[in-house]
Amino acid sequence: MRRARVLVLISGGGSNLQTLIDAARQPNCAYEIVHVIANRPDAFGLKRAEHAGIASACLDHKAFQVRADFDTALAALIDQITPDLIVLAGFMRIMGAEFVARYEGRMINIHPSLLPNFPGLHTHARALEAGVTLHGCTVHWVTAGVDEGAIIGQACVPVLPGDSPDDLAARVLVQEHRLYPVCVEAVASGRARLVNGRTYLDGKPGGIALMGI
Template sequence: MAKERLGVLCSGRGTDLQSIIDAIGRGEVAGEIAVVLADREGAYALTRAREAGIPAACIDRKAYERRELFEEALIAALEEAGVTLVVLAGFMRILTPLFVRHFTGRILNIHPALLPSFPGAHAHRDVLAYGVKVSGCTVHFVDEGTDSGPIILQAAVPVLDGDTEETLGARVLEQEHILYPKAIQLYCEGKLRVEGRHVRIIE
């Protein structure tokens, strides 16, 4: 069976990307990264990819007048690389229906909170402001909403007295680096079945 070809979209440091690169290197993910794309040139994720010998490019959002044109450029680059699964790894852009429909059922994202609680770009801040005792991370399929797609896996992390966004974020990130490769491997093995809002894991 042909390996899944991953296209990883990033905006920043690329630590989740690195966890996927490392997991593939250990033989824990039966896929290959075909291309890494970032929406800004300064994203360190591009450096990580290039150091690992993975094709990488910047498709700068600022270079496009409209979001649809930017997404069309992303789609073209992913298709050219033969991508079969799109992996969002710290990609700080909301994708429009144009993009989501092109890759329906083939986009994964990881969010640094226990969805459906605390969606959006400031999860750790919102978690601390609300005063919950448990946070974590969620891997989900991407749909046309914001952090609203069917949930694949979750991991819980305690919120400690005195936590800051940085300290909580660091503990959550540790779990992200474990959880995301696991979810990608389940997809690569064909073990995920979406039934409405539910994702069944087939053993």
């Protein structure tokens, strides 16, 4: 069976990228990573792609004075690659509504909180300030609203007494590395689909849930 062509967008170290690379090497994986694009030339994830023999490119956002021009250039590059699925793995750019609409239903992201709680930045500090007892990460479809897309999967961890934001971030990152390959596999295989703004898993409304420790 043909494997889905996955393009990964990154901005930094690429630890989630590495988990996807490792998963794609497993027999019968539903996807292959065909290209990696970074918006920062010093992104270590580019080295990860090179080491894995995956084609890569850098499109430095600082070379564009207008945000929409960056979106246009990125879309042109993506369309040359012709991916089936675009996976954001620590890609720290907010894309315009026109760009997002162009790839609706084919672009997913991972966010370090249990959405809809704590969209945006500084999620771990905000979780501690709010006094929640559970925290985690979410994989969702990308929409024009920041971190507002339908949820594909979530993994949660307990918030422990004395946790710092760094403690919580480290515990959540472990779950990100578990959750993202599972969700990418589900989307790439067709098990998870976006239908009228909702996620359907195996033909039924709902998503993937993992419990961490």
